[in-house]
Amino acid sequence: MALHNAPQPGPFTYVVQCMYIVPLLGKTYAEGLSHMLTSSLRHFKTVESARKDFLEAKLLAARLVLDILASVVLHENRILVKIFETFDVELRDIAHALYGSELDDDDLVKAREHLKQHVKCFMESESYAAAVAMITRFSIQCCDESFLIKLIESNQFEVAEECAVFMGKEMVCLIIQKYLNMKMLKSANKLVKEHELTEEFPDVNFMYKESLVKKLAEKGCWDIAEVRAKKETKLMEYLVYLAMEAGYMEKVDELCQRYSLEGYVDSLGKLMFIMLLI
Structure with a gap:
């Protein structure tokens, strides 16, 4: 409602200014109110009259990001990430806030290095989501295979995937292989599909479907398992x-008649008999 009252000079500038004041309310209220303020701006990104204010507020947001990183303004890491996502803060905005509007390539390099030091601090303090959000947004090269493995071991799977995509195909393949080793077939299959890696992992899709059918069968959901298979x-x-392994011979007969699998059952029965003898 406050934003619709058209605060001057505009809603984006107004929210950035509010973000300097919100921490004074204390931890109990600051994060929730900060989240509400930044989320409310979604409605204004498509409003043409607010476009000029948005572009001008990007620099203010970049300065706010630097103040948060320097602990001049105290916000949780989640809010820090939300700010540079909401205001689409780019490396050039950070460099502008640090060195002024007359920028050259060296200024961008220095700005990235400045952010890199903060990323390393986040990594050391295990603030992985904030670290990876900055790595991917500002193209900061400071992570390797060991960092990805650490993310997976810390169950930071979504963050690990985001980082792997930034690092390239080889690291995505590493994540998929780790998922396979951990029997996380659904996650592995999702990545294979998203990144068109069927050639590298030809069996993953079938393995996932097989595990799904098995889970349904173990729960007694035979009809649903049949639909899936x-x-x-x-x-x-x-x-x-x-079904045969579970001793559910009625289901075995039903499936064989419906899908003409009598020959398969005969060979399977002989194999299981031989295994019993062994």
């Missing part, structure tokens, strides 16, 4: 195997 013969054969 019926488009692929190998999956249906696997479902028959699970």
Whole structure:
């Protein structure tokens, strides 16, 4: 409601100014109110009359980011990330806030190095989400394979994926392999699809479908498992195997008749008999 009352010079500038004052309310209220203020600006990004204010507020937001990093203004790391995302703060904005409007390539390099020192502090304090958000936004090169592994070991999976995408295909493949080792087949399959890595991991999609069918069967959801499996013969054969292993012979017969798998069951039965003998 306050923003719709058209505060001068505009809503984006108004919110940046508010973000300097909000920490005075104390931790109990500061984070929630900061989140509310920045979120409310979503409605104004498409408003043409607020566009000029948005562009001018980017520099103010960059200065606010630097003040937060320097602990001049006390905000939680989540709010820091929210600020440079909401105001689309770029490296050039940071450099402008640090060195003035007449920028050259050296200024951008120095600005990135300035941010890099803060990223390293975040990494050391295990503030991984903030570190990776800055790494990816400002293209800061300071992470390697060991850092990705540390993220995974800390169960920071989404952050690890974001970082891996920034680092390139090789690191995405590393994440997928780690997921496979941890039996996180759904996450591995998602990454394979998103980054078109079927050639590198040809079996992941089937492994995921197989694990899904198994979970459904273990829960007794045979009909749902059948729906999931019926488009692929190998999956249906696997479902028959699970039914036989569970001693659910009525389901075995039902599936065999419906999908003409009698031959498979005969060979499977002989194999299981031989294994029992061994």
